[in-house]
Amino acid sequence: TTLIRSLSRTKVPFQFGRMCYSSVPTTKLFIDGKFIESKTSEWLDIHNPATNEVIGRVPKATQEEMLAAVDSCSRAFHSWSDTSILARQQIFLRYQLLIKDNIRELAKLITQEQGKTLADAEGDVFRGLQVVEHTCSITSLMLGETLPSITKDMDTYTYRLPLGVCAGITPFNFPAMIPLWMFPVAMVCGNTYLLKPSERVPGCAMLLAKMLQDSGAPDGTLNIIHGQHAAVNFICDHPAIRAISFVGSNRAGEYIYERGSINGKRVQSNMGAKNHGVVMPDANKENTLNQLVGAAFGAAGQRCMALSTAILVGEAQSWLPDLVQRAKALRVNAGDQPGADVGPLISPEARTRVESLIQSGVDEGASLLLDGRKVQVKGYEKGNFVGPTILGNVTPQMKCYTEEIFGPVLVVLQADSLDEAIDLVNKNPYGNGTAIFTTNGATARKYTHEVDVGQVGVNVPIPVPLPMFSFTGSRASFRGDTNFYGKQGFQFYTQIKTVTSQWKAEDATLKSPAVTMPT
Numbered sequence: 053t054t055l056i057r058s059l060s061r062t063k064v065p066f067q068f069g070r071m072c073y074s075s076v077p078t079t080k081l082f083i084d085g086k087f088i089e090s091k092t093s094e095w096l097d098i099h100n101p102a103t104n105e106v107i108g109r110v111p112k113a114t115q116e117e118m119l120a121a122v123d124s125c126s127r128a129f130h131s132w133s134d135t136s137i138l139a140r141q142q143i144f145l146r147y148q149l150l151i152k153d154n155i156r157e158l159a160k161l162i163t164q165e166q167g168k169t170l171a172d173a174e175g176d177v178f179r180g181l182q183v184v185e186h187t188c189s190i191t192s193l194m195l196g197e198t199l200p201s202i203t204k205d206m207d208t209y210t211y212r213l214p215l216g217v218c219a220g221i222t223p224f225n226f227p228a229m230i231p232l233w234m235f236p237v238a239m240v241c242g243n244t245y246l247l248k249p250s251e252r253v254p255g256c257a258m259l260l261a262k263m264l265q266d267s268g269a270p271d272g273t274l275n276i277i278h279g280q281h282a283a284v285n286f287i288c289d290h291p292a293i294r295a296i297s298f299v300g301s302n303r304a305g306e307y308i309y310e311r312g313s314i315n316g317k318r319v320q321s322n323m324g325a326k327n328h329g330v331v332m333p334d335a336n337k338e339n340t341l342n343q344l345v346g347a348a349f350g351a352a353g354q355r356c357m358a359l360s361t362a363i364l365v366g367e368a369q370s371w372l373p374d375l376v377q378r379a380k381a382l383r384v385n386a387g388d389q390p391g392a393d394v395g396p397l398i399s400p401e402a403r404t405r406v407e408s409l410i411q412s413g414v415d416e417g418a419s420l421l422l423d424g425r426k427v428q429v430k431g432y433e434k435g436n437f438v439g440p441t442i443l444g445n446v447t448p449q450m451k452c453y454t455e456e457i458f459g460p461v462l463v464v465l466q467a468d469s470l471d472e473a474i475d476l477v478n479k480n481p482y483g484n485g486t487a488i489f490t491t492n493g494a495t496a497r498k499y500t501h502e503v504d505v506g507q508v509g510v511n512v513p514i515p516v517p518l519p520m521f522s523f524t525g526s527r528a529s530f531r532g533d534t535n536f537y538g539k540q541g542f543q544f545y546t547q548i549k550t551v552t553s554q555w556k557a558e559d560a561t562l563k564s565p566a567v568t569m570p571t
């Protein structure tokens with residue numbers, strides 16, 4: 053494999069992180085600055101979701117390999133945390149440039165492993181890149197506080213300091229953005245990092261690791277292991293790991309939150325969602341319907357912030373046929389094909405699950421206004437495709453409403469008033485994101501104040517905050533106290549040391565022991 057030796061604006065080879073020693077390339081581990089072949093006997097296949105061809109294999113790292121990775125993080129911590137903050141900043145300044153110059157290569161890899169369209173994959177990289185760019189403000193973000201003269205000759209000040217070894221566990225749906233929410237923020241603060249990418253899409257993380265190394269990150273500051281449950285348990289249990297960031301399903305996230313917390317670690321856990329778009333009859337119809345369709349079916353609905361549920365209020369219920377027409381016009385195709393709007397789902401199991409949730413809606417009395425289950429994609433007959441699907445007359449008791457579908461399925465409910473819509477949203481356990489579509493400021497204000505959801509869009513369908521803010525999903529969509537990226541991300545990966553110091557002039561020296569509390 054060609055290495056990037058200079059920090060110049062070089063293109064990174066597309067297949068980096070894999071070594072081909074049989075007909076199927078294998079994903080390496082990244083331990084102590086080296087991309088190494090695992091000695092494991094357990095491997096998982098990686099598939100192209102558009103064809104279901106096996107395009108690679110990923111190891112389940114052995115216990116020895118995982119220990120070597122965490123030991124490497126521990127050894128590197130001392131010198132890395134002691135490296136000047138300006139030197140760390142420089143590495144991330146170079147890193148953002150390398151990512152920017154290799155967006156296309158990263159995106160191709162994402163499309164190949166994850167299935168999303170190339171344009172959407174570039175967006176995946178871009179949103180992660182923005183987090184890396186924000187880490188370059190570390191010199192402001194790491195500032196402590198001072199208060200001089202808290203009493204005579206005495207000052208108090210705080211340092212914001214790294215924790216030690218931190219770890220991240222990531223999902224399949226954003227192979228670039230979500231790892232980039234984690235290790236750059238942790239590392240620029242002076243932590244070292246152990247990453248376990250999704251075993252279904254590991255290639256992008258490997259390429260990102262290579263670019264970080266080429267930006268000057270010392271050996272051991274980032275280590276990558278692969279695997280499933282054993283790797284996750286290892287991270288939850290290893291005493292050297294001080295904090296865990298998790299993004300993925302509720303099943304895994306709640307488990308990791310509990311197991312990590314019991315072991316005394318900080319855990320932040322971003323999980324599943326059921327995001328509602330509330331459409332008021334005064335909304336700009338054309339704009340709203342296009343936004344709704346884009347946010348429901350983009351990335352085949354495999355976004356935690358997908359608007360998977362619409363609530364049409366009053367007269368807006370008559371817009372349903374137009375909504376269906378727009379969804380019908382989307383082109384389902386392999387992500388690397390020109391003009392593709394909706395790519396495949398990640399796996400045949402995901403496809404079966406989504407199709408059975410559609411059927412459950414039909415069985416429970418919803419109206420199937422658009423059925424994507426029989427979609428045929430020429431040349432990609434073996435892919436995991438489901439076309440845009442719309443279920444109308446959905447009620448809150450139906451399984452298609454209570455479960456996160458994570459596919460290109462929009463469920464549509466009706467409400468007579470804004471209050472009724474707010475009540476519906478607030479009764480749903482998830483609190484990741486929501487949007488209201490209206491031209492009335494008072495309606496928008498009432499909604500944003502009364503809705504109990506962590507991220508609200510007003511005429512913005514997917515209100516994912518930029519990295520100067522934080523990703524603030526709430527209720528069942530999040531466990532932890534401190535959110536990802538932005539100020540909160542920097543808080544998560546740092547601890548505060550508070551120093552109180554007294555420098556007395558000689559003539560003020562104590563004449564006897566001070567045995568009472570100072571007042």
Ligand code: NAD
Pocket residue numbers: 221222223224225226248249250251279280281284299300301302303304305307322323324325355356456458484523525529
């Ligand atoms: P997932 O939970 O299956 O996998 C995420 C990670 O957890 C992977 O690295 C996987 O190896 C590990 N894992 C899986 N099952 C596990 C288990 N039982 N015990 C321990 N570890 C386990 O999630 P996914 O299918 O890759 O991603 C889709 C989910 O992620 C959706 O629910 C989506 O809403 C959610 N998500 C949330 C956000 C957010 O910010 N809230 C962002 C993206 C995705």
